[in-house]
Amino acid sequence: MSDATINSTVNQPEAGFGDYVALLKPRVMSLVVFTAAVGLLAAPGAVHPFIAFCAILFIAIGAGASGALNMWWDADIDAVMKRTARRPVPAGKVTADEALGVGVALSGLAVTMLWLATNWVAAAILAFTIFFYAVVYTMWLKxxxxxxxVIGGAAGAFPPMIGWxxxxxxxxxxxxxxxxLIFMWTPPHFWALALFMNxxxxxxxxxxxxxxxxxxxTRTHIFVYTLLLAVLALGAGVTAIGGPIYMAVAVVLNAMFVLGAWRIWRRDEDSAALDKYLVEKKFFRLSLLYLFAHFGAILAEAALRPWGMGGW
Amino acid sequence: MSFHKEHELHTRRKGRNIGLGLTLVALICIVFGLTVVKVTRGDFEPPRGQVEGN
Structure with missing residues (x-):
């Protein structure tokens, strides 16, 4: 790079380190970290704490890498959507090629390091997750x-399996x-968002x-998927990952979630527009609590097990 | 030998370079830590039968 090219970019927005971190979708990453950690901690058998920490880190990096690949491919539609227009690539801070480079490099690093730190099964599922999100969902289905x-939601559902x-x-x-649980939760969560971001x-x-x-x-689909999710979530409560705490959380939250979905189903567009999609927005916020609480309960059951209290 | 005046680019990209530097140091620490854990647990030792066979 010559001085001329360096100076020509002076007036353009310069990418800071934070912009490269933003490529990795840190908010999505927090969900990945949490669910992967629950999968790891709820599984039978002990993992050395440092290896567990590294495994979660590499899973998070892998998820972030697929986020960067998503931003590379979707730069054109991200620029059009209000919700995504400020992402580093459409904002002009990071080029699409840089996003591709970061995505590919971190994908390779995350899968290789997870394999070396743990085992090939975990690494293979992580590699498949990245492929599924970047290629199957982003390039094809979306x-x-x-x-x-519905199908793409599988990518976000793999982290607890990798942790396990x-x-x-x-x-x-x-x-x-x-x-x-995550797979069935994803459609009502995103369709509620789509209702007020249409x-x-x-x-x-x-x-x-x-x-x-x-x-x-869409309203009908949200209601049907929520009913199916409730059956699944309550059914999981009688397996080895469930227990009294999980069941109590599942009963309360699924009742609230089904009620929210039923309200969405009953509403027409006029009444939704009148209160600026209040019911849909509340349902979307509840969906976040729903997932964190269910996985939190699985974690609580696992944490109490050594004292003979977790599980059935 | 004289010191060059720092190029404007270096000032502008200081944050990015420090961030990358710290990331690389963290990666080194992680690889070192993993090696220590795996060596002390005996992950790299050959199976007992193989050693006796020698």
């Missing part, structure tokens, strides 16, 4: 089908149930259910 977030695999070296019914997706040409099938159908 712009093609309104079922994008770190501790056990394999896959089990319990880890699949934790996967299923024009965003429409402007970007993303075929969200609200855009392709209308809001009425």
């Amino acid at each position: 712009r093609w089908t309104p079922q994008n977030i 695999a770190v501790a056990t070296g394999g896959v089990s019914v319990e880890s699949v149930l934790m996967f299923a 024009s965003d997706y429409e402007n970007a040409g993303v075929p969200m259910l609200t855009v392709t099938h209308g809001r009425r159908t």
Whole structure:
């Protein structure tokens, strides 16, 4: 790089270290860290604390890398959507090629280091998760089908399975149930968001259910998926990851969640517009608490087990 | 030998460079820590039967 090219960029926004961190979607990462840690701690068998810390770190880096690859590919639609317009690539702070470089480099680092630190099963699931999010969801499903977030939601559901695999070296019914919990939770969570951010997706040409099938159908889908989720969440309570604490949390939160979904289903667009989508926004916020509380309860059951109190 | 005046680019990218430097130091610490844990746990020792066979 010559001085001329260096000086020509002086007036353009300069990327700071924080902008590269923002490529990794830190907020999504916090969910990944939490659910992966629960999967790891709820699994039978002890993991050395430092190895557990490193494993969670590499899982988080892998998730962040797939976020960077998503920002590389989706820079065009991120620029159109209000919610994403300030991301580093559409804001012009980081180039799309840099995002690609960061994504590929960190993907390789995260998978290799997780393999060396733990086992190949955990590393293989992490590699598949990155592939699924970056290629299957971002490049293929997102712009093609309104079922994008239903199938794509699997990518966000893998972290507890990876955590479990770190501790056990394999896959089990319990880890699949934790996967299923996030998988079934994702559609109502995102469709509620789509209901009050609808024009965003429409402007970007993303075929969200609200855009392709209308809001009425989306409301019905939210209600049906929430019912299925409630059955699954309560069913998980009678397995090895459940227990009295989990069951109490699941009963209360699923009742609230089903009630919220039922309210969304009953509403029409006029009344929703009148109170600025208050019910939908409340449901979206509740969905965040829902997931954290369920995984928190699984963690509490696992933490109490050494004292003979966790589980059934 | 005279000291050069610091280029404006270095000032502008100071935060980024410090962040990257700290990240690399953290990576070194993690690899070192993992090596210590794995060596002290005996992860790199050959299986007992193999040693006796020699």
